[in-house]
Amino acid sequence: MKLWDRIQRGMEAGFDSTIAAVHSITExxxxxxxxxxxxxxxxxxxxxVTRRLAELGNRVFEKISAERDDEIAEKFGIKDILLEVAQDEAKMVEIDQRLKNVLKKSE
Known part of the structure; x- marks a missing residue:
C-alpha cells in the first residue's frame, strides 16, 4: 500500500470525526x-485545504523519490525527511512480512 493511501485513510477518518464533532457540538x-x-x-x-496540501506533498515526495533528485531535496531542506520516510517504509514492509509469517505459523 502506498504511503499516500495510508495517509489518506487516516486523514479521512480524522476529518470525518472532526466534522461530526463540530456538527454535534454546535447543534x-x-x-x-x-x-x-x-x-x-x-x-x-x-x-x-489540508487534503490538497497532503496530496501536493505526496506528489512532490513521489517525484523527488522516483527521480532521486538530491539537488532539489537539498534545496528545499527535505533530504533528511525523505530518508526518514524511506526508512519507515522499509520497516513497515519488514513488519508486514513478519506479520504474515506469524499468521502463517498460527494456522
Whole structure:
C-alpha cells in the first residue's frame, strides 16, 4: 500500500470525526442556524485545504523519490525527511512480512 493511501485513510477518518464533532457540538449548544452553517463551511474548507496540501506533498515526495533528485531535496531542506520516510517504509514492509509469517505459523 502506498504511503499516500495510508495517509489518506487516516486523514479521512480524522476529518470525518472532526466534522461530526463540530456538527454535534454546535447543534447541542443551540447556536443559530447561520452561525452553525458558517462554522461547518469553515471546517469543510479547512479539511479540503489540508487534503490538497497532503496530496501536493505526496506528489512532490513521489517525484523527488522516483527521480532521486538530491539537488532539489537539498534545496528545499527535505533530504533528511525523505530518508526518514524511506526508512519507515522499509520497516513497515519488514513488519508486514513478519506479520504474515506469524499468521502463517498460527494456522
Amino acid at each position: 447541542k449548544a443551540g447556536e443559530g442556524i447561520e452561525l452553525t452553517r458558517l462554522r461547518r463551511e469553515k471546517v469543510r474548507l479547512e479539511t479540503q
